[in-house]
Amino acid sequence: MEADGGPKAPAARTFAFPSALTVLALVTVAVWLLAFLIPAGTYDRAADGAPISGTYHRVETTQSLTDRLNDLFLSPVNGLYGIQDVRTRQVGPSLTGALYGSAGVFLFVLAIGSFITVVFATGALDRGIARLAHRLRDRGALLIAAVMLVFSVLGTVEGFAEETLGFYGLLVPMMLALGYDRLVAVGAAILGAGVGVLCSTVNPFATGVASSAAGVSLGDGIALRAVMWVVLTAVTILYVVRYARRVQKDPARSLCGFLPGDREQRAAAHTAEEPELTGLHRTVLVLLVLVFAFMIFSVVPWAGALTGSAEAAPYPWELGWSFPQLSALFLCAAVLVGLVARMGEAKLSATLVRGVADFASPALVIMLARGVTVIMNNSQITDTVLNSVEGVVAGTTAGVFAVIVFLVDLPLAFLIPSTSGHATLAMPVLAPLADFAGVSRALVVTAWQAASGWMNLWVPTTAVTIGGVALAKVGYDRYLRFVWPLLAILAVLICAFLVLGATV
Numbered sequence: 001m002e003a004d005g006g007p008k009a010p011a012a013r014t015f016a017f018p019s020a021l022t023v024l025a026l027v028t029v030a031v032w033l034l035a036f037l038i039p040a041g042t043y044d045r046a047a048d049g050a051p052i053s054g055t056y057h058r059v060e061t062t063q064s065l066t067d068r069l070n071d072l073f074l075s076p077v078n079g080l081y082g083i084q085d086v087r088t089r090q091v092g093p094s095l096t097g098a099l100y101g102s103a104g105v106f107l108f109v110l111a112i113g114s115f116i117t118v119v120f121a122t123g124a125l126d127r128g129i130a131r132l133a134h135r136l137r138d139r140g141a142l143l144i145a146a147v148m149l150v151f152s153v154l155g156t157v158e159g160f161a162e163e164t165l166g167f168y169g170l171l172v173p174m175m176l177a178l179g180y181d182r183l184v185a186v187g188a189a190i191l192g193a194g195v196g197v198l199c200s201t202v203n204p205f206a207t208g209v210a211s212s213a214a215g216v217s218l219g220d221g222i223a224l225r226a227v228m229w230v231v232l233t234a235v236t237i238l239y240v241v242r243y244a245r246r247v248q249k250d251p252a253r254s255l256c257g258f259l260p261g262d263r264e265q266r267a268a269a270h271t272a273e274e275p276e277l278t279g280l281h282r283t284v285l286v287l288l289v290l291v292f293a294f295m296i297f298s299v300v301p302w303a304g305a306l307t308g309s310a311e312a313a314p315y316p317w318e319l320g321w322s323f324p325q326l327s328a329l330f331l332c333a334a335v336l337v338g339l340v341a342r343m344g345e346a347k348l349s350a351t352l353v354r355g356v357a358d359f360a361s362p363a364l365v366i367m368l369a370r371g372v373t374v375i376m377n378n379s380q381i382t383d384t385v386l387n388s389v390e391g392v393v394a395g396t397t398a399g400v401f402a403v404i405v406f407l408v409d410l411p412l413a414f415l416i417p418s419t420s421g422h423a424t425l426a427m428p429v430l431a432p433l434a435d436f437a438g439v440s441r442a443l444v445v446t447a448w449q450a451a452s453g454w455m456n457l458w459v460p461t462t463a464v465t466i467g468g469v470a471l472a473k474v475g476y477d478r479y480l481r482f483v484w485p486l487l488a489i490l491a492v493l494i495c496a497f498l499v500l501g502a503t504v
Contacts, residue, residue, distance in 0.1 A: 021361065021364060021365060021368065024365060024368040024369055024372065025368065027372055028072070028075055028368065028371060028372050028375065029072070031372050031375055031376060032068070032071070032072045032075075032375050034381075035068070035375060035376070035379035035381050036068075038379075038381040038384055038385070039058055039381075039384055040058065040059050040060070040061040040379065040380035040381060040384065041056055041057060041058045041059055041380065041381075041383050041384040041387065042056070042057065042059055042380060042383045043055050043056050043383050043386070043387075051383065051386065051432050051435065051436075056383060056384075056386075056387040059380060061379065061380060063378065063379060067378075068379065071374065071375050071378050071379070072375065074092070074093065075368075075371030075372065075374055075375055076367055076368060076371050077093050077371075078091050078092065078093060078100070078101060078370075078371055078374040079101055079102060079366075079367040079368060079369070079370035079371030079372075079373075079374060080101045080102060080103055080106060080367045080370070081093060081099065081101040081103045082095075082099075082100045082101040082370075082374050083095040083096065083097050083098070083099060083100060083101075084097045084098050084099075084100040084377075085097045086098070089377070090377075090378050091374045091377055091378055100370075100374065100377075101367075101370055101374075102212075102366045102367055102370040102424060104212070104322075104323040104324060104327070105208070105209055105212050105323055105366055105420075105424075106363045106366055106367055107323070107327045108204060108208065108323045108326055108327045108330075109204065109205065109209075109359055109362055109363040109366065109420065110355075110356045110359055110360070110363055111326075111327040111328075111329075111330040111331045111334075112158065112204055112326075112330045112359070113355045113356060113358055113359025113363075114330070114331065114334045114351075114352045114355035114356055114359075115291070115330040115331070115333050115334040115337070115355070116158065116355065116359075117334075117351055117352075117354055117355030117358055117359075118334045118337050118338050118341075118343075118348070118351050118352065118355065119284060119288055119337055120163075121341075121343070121351045122280065122281070122284045122337065122341045123281065124280070124281040124282075124284035124285050124288070125284075125285070125288070126167075127275050127276070127277055127281050128277060128281065128285050129147065129150060129167065130275040131274060131275045131276075131277050132146055132147070132150065134274045134275060135274065140178040140179070140180065140244065140245075140248065141241045141244070141245065143174070143178070144175075144184065144188055144237070144240055144241050144244055145237050145241060147171070147188050147192060148188050148191065148192030148233070148236065148237050148240065149192070149233065149237065150192075151164060151188070151189065151192035151193040151196060152192050152193065152195055152196035152229070152233045152236075153196060154193065154196065155192075155193040155194065155195070155196020155197040155198075155200070155203070156196040156197070156199055156200050156201045156202075156203060156225075156229050157196075157200075157201065157202055157203060157292045157295075157296070158203060158204065158205075158292065159197055159200070159203045159204065159205040159206060159419070160193050160196065160197075161193050161194065161197055161456075161464045162464055162467075163193075164189040164190065164192075164193045164464065164468065165464070165467050165468060165471060167189060168185065168189065168468065168471040168472055171185040171188060171189060172185045172471075172472055175188070175244075176262050176263075178244075178248070179247075179248040179251075180244045180247055180248055181247050181251070181254040181255075181256055181257070181258060181262070182256055182258075182259075182262070182472045182473060182474050183243070183247075183254070183255055183256045183472075183474055183478065183479065183482050184240065184243065184244045184247065185472050186468055186469055186472045186474050186479060186482075187239075187240040187243070187482065187483070188240060189468055190457065190464060190465060190468050190479075191236050191239075191240060191457065191483070191486070192236070192237075192240075193464070194453060194456060194457045194464070195229075195232050195233050195236040195453070195457075195490075196229065196233065197419070197449075197453045197456065198232065198449070198450055198452075198453025198454055198456075198457070198490070198494075199225055199228045199229035199232050199233065199450070199453070200225065200449050200453070201222050201225045201226055201229060201296070202218055202219070202222070202292075202295060202296050202299060203449075204218075204326070205362060205419050205420045206419040206420070206423065206449045206452065206453070207225070207445065207449060208323070208326075209366060209419070209420045209423040209424060210423035210427050210445045210448055210449060211442070211445055212323065213423055213424050213427035213428060213431070214427045214430075214431035214441045214442075214444060214445050215431065215441065216431075216440075216441045216442050216445065217299065217320075217322070218299040218322070219296075219299040219300035220440065220441075220442035220445075221440065221442030221443060221445060221446050221501075222300055224443075224446060224497065224500075224501045225446055227497070228446075228450075228493075228494075228497045231493065231497075232490060232493060232494075235486075235489060235490070235493065236486065236490070239485075239486045239489070243482070251263070255478050255481055255482050256474045256475065256478040256479075256482075259473060280340070280341060283340055284337055284340065284341065287333070287336065287337055287340065288337075291329070291330070291333045294329070295326060295329065297319070298319040298320075298321035298325065298326070298329075299319075299320075299321055299322070299326070302314075302315055302317075302318050303315050303318065334352060334355070335348070335352075338351065338352075362420045363420075365420055365424075366420045366424050369420075369422075369423075369424035370424050373424070373428045376428075382428065382429065385429055386429055386432055386433070396437070397502075398437055398438060398439045398502035398503060399498070399499035399500075399502045399503055400499075401433070401434075401437040401439065401502065402439065402443055402444075402447050402498035402499060402501065402502040403447075403495050403498055403499065405430055405433070405444055405447040405448065405451075405498075406447040406448075406450055406451045406494060406495065406498060407451075408430070408451075409422075409426060409430075409447065409448050409451035409452065410451050410454070410455055412426055412451075413451055413452045413454075413455035413456065413459070414455055414459050419449070419452050419453075419456075422448075422452050423448065423449075423452075426448060427444070427445070427448065430444050430448060431444050431445075439502050443498070443501050443502055446497075446498065446501065447498050450494045450497075450498070454487065454490060454491060454494065457483065457487065457490075458479075458480060458483055458484075458487060460476065465479075
């Protein structure tokens with residue numbers, strides 16, 4: 001034992017999983033090095049640019065070491081606004097051709113970030129959820145269902161996940177007051193929002209980015225995703241409610257136990273005052289609903305959705321919007337909410353800039369991930385990787401193919417918990433596989449986001465999970481014990497829906 005005043009042993013360092021930006025930087029270097037070992041090759045292309053199955057052949061690379069070093073150096077730039085030459089298919093910032101970089105998605109993420117930040121700055125969303133919770137405090141099962149449904153809706157339309165961390169201060173005492181334990185609050189927050197993201201319908205950070213990378217519309221495949229959302233959300237809510245009722249009936253069956261004072265909080269919540277919802281809050285909430293409803297209307301290919309034919313001519317009233325129009329929509333909506341809230345020019349400008357700053361990280365992740373695909377494209381190894389994966393899925397049925405895509409994405413989701421970064425990195429390889437299997441690329445998007453969402457319900461590499469259990473003061477091991485049966489159920493349901501989507 002050390003004497004008083006003697007040198008202290010250095011504190012033990014704990015391992016922290018690197019951020020998505022760091023992971024992608026490492027992936028960029030790794031892929032650049034692998035490009036020296038993987039042989040170059042290419043497919044013959046159809047008129048729309050899709051690779052033709054069975055036409056893969058090796059080619060001699062024309063890249064010098066200087067060219068490869070230049071690609072590594074410019075990968076973030078090319079990932080943002082690289083241009084793909086029509087003839088050579090090489091990507092560079094000064095070439096002539098079609099935009100290959102992620103500039104459109106990059107701006108869209110920043111625009112929706114500004115809108116969401118302005119909405120939160122008004123306090124309307126926080127106050128609305130708090131008021132809902134207070135009004136249902138005497139009806140525990142209904143309260144859990146209502147909170148989870150709201151979180152799930154926000155998750156499926158705008159990727160609401162990290163924002164749940166701000167609600168633990170309300171949910172934990174509320175659930176304890178109803179006779180539940182802290183795991184019920186964790187389940188309501190993580191699983192409520194998480195299942196919405198898993199079944200994203202028009203979530204711009206998951207469905208939007210993946211659809212863009214796959215070359216399909218944001219609205220393609222929305223019918224299957226909507227049905228998945230209804231079923232999986234209902235199953236998740238019933239799972240949490242069942243556990244909550246079990247704990248309420250017999251506290252000894254709690255998987256996490258109770259901290260000192262937890263059992264005494266029942267009376268406290270009943271004396272708290274109901275949060276006031278002002279006219280401004282109501283107006284902002286209505287605007288929030290209208291903006292997302294209009295976004296859904298603007299991107300859905302209604303003719304194809306209503307007739308069941310992907311080749312159906314669009315109706316005259318269809319908008320067919322994509323990322324440029326949606327970026328403008330959310331920028332205008334952010335300004336409108338700011339004006340309605342009477343923020344004033346200075347505060348509104350500062351809030352818009354803060355929103356851009358808060359969402360700069362996912363935007364940069366998209367840029368870096370796209371830069372990786374540029375390195376693969378310019379070294380002509382993308383088709384080689386695609387051909388090797390084609391060999392794995394060759395001869396499988398459409399349903400089995402969809403399940404394989406789901407399984408292949410699981411380890412990638414662990415390494416890259418950022419949905420936008422994961423989508424940008426994986427989709428250029430996975431989407432063309434759908435052409436070989438004879439299924440819609442939208443189904444690959446659905447399989448990918450289901451894998452990403454399923455993993456993010458429990459992996460320790462996400463701030464939503466680790467931050468949530470820490471705020472609720474619940475052991476991570478206790479949470480895993482609570483959630484694993486649901487994870488198994490959801491995995492089976494996801495595979496069933498993917499098979500259904502591939503065969504219908």
